[in-house]
Amino acid sequence: MDQGELTSLLSALISTWENEVVEFKQAGSDYDTDKIGEYFSALSNEANLRGLERGWLVFGVNNKSRSIVGSDYRREPERLHGLKHQIAQSAEPRSTFRDIHVLDHPDGRVVLFEIPAAPRGIPIAWKGHYYARAGESLTSLGLDKQDAIRQQTIDQDWTAQVVEAASLDDLDATACDRARSAFARKHANRFPSDEVATWPLATLLDRAKVTQSGSITRTALLLLGKPESAYHLSPHPAQMTWKLEGPERAYEHFGPPFLLTTTRLFQRIRNIQLRLMPDDELVPYEVSKYDQVVILEALHNCIAHQDYGRKGRILVTEYPARLTFENEGSFFEGGPDDYVDGTKTPRRYRNPFLVQAMTELNMIDTMGYGIHRMFSEQRKRYFPLPDYAISGDGVCLTIHGGVVDPAYTRLLMENSDLALQDVLALDRVQKKLPIPDAAIAKLRRANLIEGRKPNLHVSATVADATSEKAKYIRTRPFDDQHYEEMIVTFLRKFGQASRKEVNELLWDKLSDALDEIQKDNKIGNLLSHLRKSGRIQNDGSRTAPKWRLID
Template identity: 75%
Template sequence: MNQPALNTLLEGLIHTWENEVVEFKQAGNDYDTNKIGEYFSALSNEANLRGLERAWLVFGVSNKTRGVVGTSYREDPERLHSLKQQVAQSTEPSVTFRDIHELKHTDGRVLLFEIPAAPRGIPIAWKGHYHARAGESLGSLGLDKQDEIRQQTLAQDWSAQLVPAASLADLDEAALYKARDAFAQKYANRFSSDEVMGWPLSTFLDRARITQNGKITRTTLLLLGKAEAAWHLSPHPAQMTWKLEGIERAYQHFAPPFLLTTSQLYQRIRNIQLRLLPQDELLPVEVSKYDQKIVLEALHNCIAHQDYMRNGRVVVIEQPDRLVFENEGSFYEGAPGDYLEGNRIPRRYRNPF
C-alpha cells in the first residue's frame, strides 16, 4: 500500500475513531509485546464476529488529541518485522499480522498493524487466553462469543467459499491445460477432446465443478492457482512441505497449483529400486521402494480431507525406512480402522466441494 493510500486509510480510521476493531496507541520504543499480543487476539476475534476481513492497531496517534504525534516503536525495520514471528509463536492457532504498514506522516511516523480476522470457527488466543473488546476496552472473550465463533463452521464447507478478490488471471496456465486434458479423458464417452479444449475457460471450470457460476473458489486456487496468488487464502499457508530426515537432511516447500505440485513433491522422494531374491528363485526381482500410486493417494487424501480452518500445511516426512504424511484435523468420519477392509462407506466429507 503506497503512502497516499495509507494516509487516506489513517484519516478514515481516525474519523470513525476507536471501536471493537480499531485501537490507537502513542506507543514508545519499549511498548510491551505481550500487550500487543492481547490486542491482536481481541481485534482478530472481534473482526471475525463482525464479518470483517481485518482489524487495525495503530501506533503514533494520541488518544487525548486524536491526532498524529508519531511513534519511536522499533525504528529498525528488521526489528520491527521480527514482531510478526513473535506474534506467530504465541498465538493459537499460529497466525500473525497480514502486514505492518509504515506511514511517514507530516506530524510523525505512524505504524498501522493489519490484523486478519480470526478464521471462521476458530477464536484466536494469545498465550492460552482469548481476548475481546467491549467498545474501546480490552477484556476476555466470553463464552457466548466463543460459542458464536466455534459454531460458524458447523455447516460450512471451507473449500466451497468464494474468493471475491481473485480472478481467472490468478490461475496457472499449465495447471489449466492439465485439468482440461484430465477432464477430457475422464469423460471421453460424453465429450470429445476437441470440444473440451474449445470451451471458454469459465465454462470448463464450472463444468469441472471447481468454480461457482464463473466465480473463483478456494478450491480453484488450491488446485489451479498460481503460487503468487496464494495470498488470497491468507492466513492459510496453502503449502505442502517435503522434509528429509536421517543422515542427510533437507526440505522443500510446494505452493499451488496442487494439481501439479503433488507430482513435483513425489519426485523429491528418493524412491530407489530394491533388489529382492524370492524364495526358490534364481534371479532377483527389482521393485520400487514405494509404490507411486499409493504415495500420491495418501498425499491427495491429505489435501482433500485436511481441516483447513486450522491453517496448517501438509507435511511429508521421508525417514530412512518410511514415509510419514501429516495434515491438520482429526479423522472426520469414523476411525481409520473402519476403512482398512474397504467395507465402510463415508456418509460425509469435511470438504465436499
C-alpha cells in the first residue's frame, strides 16, 4: 500500500478503535518481542473466529488519547523486517506477518503489523501458549474458542468432497493407465501386476483411494481428470503455471491431470548440463542444472499441501540460475527446518484424502522424507541447498541451479562425509545468512570457514589443513595414463582379465570424489581408450568380456 492508502487505513482503524482484531500501542524505541508474539497469536486467532482475513497491531498511537504520537520502534528497515523471522521461529504452526507497513504521518511514524488469520482448523500458538482477546484485553484462548477453530475442518477436507456431476468419463484415459501401473508398482508385494491389470477402473480407483465407492472426488479430478473437466472444480483454479523470467520471457499453464502434467511442466524447464571444475584438479563433474527427482518432489509437495480454499494456483518461476515454487497456505504442521534431517513425521495434513491418494500412486510419501530428500540430492550434486520463505499467504521454495560460491562446491566435493548440519551451516555462510555462534565455532575448528563475524566465508584452502590432508590425497585423481598402465601390467602378468577383475584392480585406487556409477563409467572409458588405441582386445562378449593384450 502507498502512503495515501495507509493513511486511509489508519483513519478507519482509529475510527472503530480497539476491538478483538485491532490493537494500538504507543511503543517507543523498543518493545518486548515476546509481547508482540502474544498479540500475534491473539489477533490471528480472533480474525479466524470472525471470518476475517487479517488483524492489526499498530505502533505509534496513544492508547488513551487515541492520537498519533509516533514510534521509533526498529527504524532500520532490515531490523524491522527481521521481526518476521523472529515471529516465525516461535509461532506454531509456523506463521508470521503478512506484511509490515510504515506510515510517515505528519504527526509521527506509525508501524502497522498486518497479521494473517489463523488457518482454518488450526489455532496459532506463541511459544506453546494460545492467546485470544477479551475486548481490549489480552487473554488465553479458551477451550470453547479452541474447539470452535479446530472443528472448522471436521468433515471439510476440500479434496475429499464428491463431485456429483462428474463421472468416470471425466477422467483421462492415459492418466488412468499411468495410475494403474503406479499402483501396481507401489503394491507389488500385495497384488500381482497381472491381477491389477484385470481390475475394472472403478475398482482400481477405489483401492487407490482416489474415489469414494465409485463416486468421483475432487482428488480424482485433480490427479486424473481431463483438462476440459476442470470446470467441475470452479471457482477453485486447478492450475500450475510455469513462467520464464530473464532475458527471455515466456509462460505456460498446466491443468489436470496432475499425474501427467507435472512431468510436462518439468520438461519446459531448460535443464542444461553443467561442468563443475574445481581449482584443485579434482576430476570434472558433469551434472544437470536441475535434478528431476528434486523438481518433481517440489511440485508434488505443492499439489499435496496447497490450500485450495484460497482459490490460488501453483506458480513455478524459472530464473537464469534458480527455480521458485509458490503455493497457497502455510506449513500445516511444523516448519521446513523440522523436516530437513528426515526424522519428523507429520501427524496431520491439510488435504488428507489427496495426500493418501498421491501416496497410493507413488507420487509422495507420508513420512516427512520429501524435504530431506530434496536437501540430500542438492548436497550430493554439490549445489546450494533449497531455501524456504513463508508468509501468511503461502510458501515459496527456491531450488538453485548453479554455483553460488565455488569454495562451497569445492569443499563438498572434497568432504563427502560432512554432517548434514555442517553443510546446512556452510550453505548459510555462502548465502551471507546468519548462523548460531556454536555452529561458527564448530566450522572454524574444522577449518571450514574463514573471516570474522559477520563477514564469514567458506574456506578456500581446506585441503591444506592438517586434518584434511589424508582425505585430500584420497580424492585427488591420477592421470588416466597411470590407470591404463596398471591394466596393461595386469594383463602382461596374468594373460587376460574379466571386467570384474579390472574393477577389483582399480576400484579402490580411483578418487573418492567419484561415486559408484562414476567409478564404473571411468573404468569403462579407460578400457575403451586402450581398445581404440590398439593396445588391448576383447576375446569375450559385451556382457562377459575377456580382455587381452594385442601382441
